[in-house]
Amino acid sequence: MHLYETMDLPLLPVLARMEDAGVKIDLPKLRDLGDRLGSEARAKAADIHEKCGEIFNINSPKQLGKVLFERLNLPRPVKYGKGKVISTAVDVLEELAESHEAPKLVLEYRQLTKLKSTYVDALPMLVDSAGRLHTTFNPTGAVTGRLSSTNPNLQNIPIRTELGREIRAAFIPKEGCVLLAADYSQIELRLLAHFSEDLLLVEAFNRGDDIHSLTASQVFGVPPMMLDAEHRRRAKAVNFGIVYGLSAFGLSQQLGIEQREAKKFIEAYFERYEGVRRFIDRVIEETRREQKVRTLFGRIRPIPDINSKNANMRGFAERTAVNTPLQGTAADLIKLAMINLDEEMRTRSLQSKMLLQVHDELLFEVPLAELETMRDLVRDKMQNVHKLRVPLEVEIGVGPNWRDVE
């Protein structure tokens, strides 16, 4: 039996049904939001032009760079951006905000125009006559085995800012239904525990401990009772870094700390989580021999650059080799769960519809009469999709729109 037969092929009709179902959109809400974003963006632009003493196209990184670095003479970022254009990306503008009012305004302007152009203006044009929006899922969209979503991409609907969440609130269920969102909690770290068999990590997940607090306690040498929010925030970044194949530089950028300090955190981490260190070493070594990595279910990703003479390319390849089994196995697991769930829903003639998959989350439209049935079914099929050395936890939220699911 190959992956293709057990997983990728059976997933196709499931994806087709999801695409066909589509998700209902609150068009008046989007229109109101568009008006708000539009007028706020115009006001913001006028403010920027006044503070800079010049009218220019703020959307043009080239023109913006000229104004900031030549006209206003703001300090150039350390990393010049090897090209001709000096970077005006978020982290650069955040730093410049300390020297002048304009960069902060530009960031606010960018948020408004991003939300308007990419979502509020673009999505309504794709809504069908029934008020529903249909994406296309690409089953092989990502090299790791993840899906991707296009035309429109419904896997990057805003959630991180209050204003962005207004867009999410425009995703609604049809009459008589609610939306049910189910997401795997820390699935990649659980898979790291599974693969590495690291004692601390496995036992922590089996006890149901807060994993970021544990890492904070281990890395910073602070007793659990004495941890504050900042400890936990930094530990969370360390855990993310481990999954991505971290470097001291990357962690220091992420946390805004010295590279020396980041290096100490990383060393402390591997001293405590020896199983994780061995796992990373083993994956890199195996990848060097085979020039490829595999997920738990045998999905293969070639990593030819793992033996490159170019240290930079080799570094990329090594981080990729570490990350792929984690990201890729998570993708395999949710694909399997989707197949099993779809099968069960059809067998039981349920009217609920699976609508979207966002990498570690599934979204359903559920008639009120099926709510408790679906809660139990979704949790069961997702959590028990495959037996691992640690439990898989699924958080389920229900609500009148995609923002207010809890």
Next chain:
DNA sequence: CTCCTCACG
């Protein structure tokens, strides 16, 4: 078309 930027997990 490529580059930059930024939305998500």
Next chain:
DNA sequence: ACGTACGTGAGGAGA
């Protein structure tokens, strides 16, 4: 000494 966190898709600028 070098450049650096993994994986995507989309819109606007500019050539």
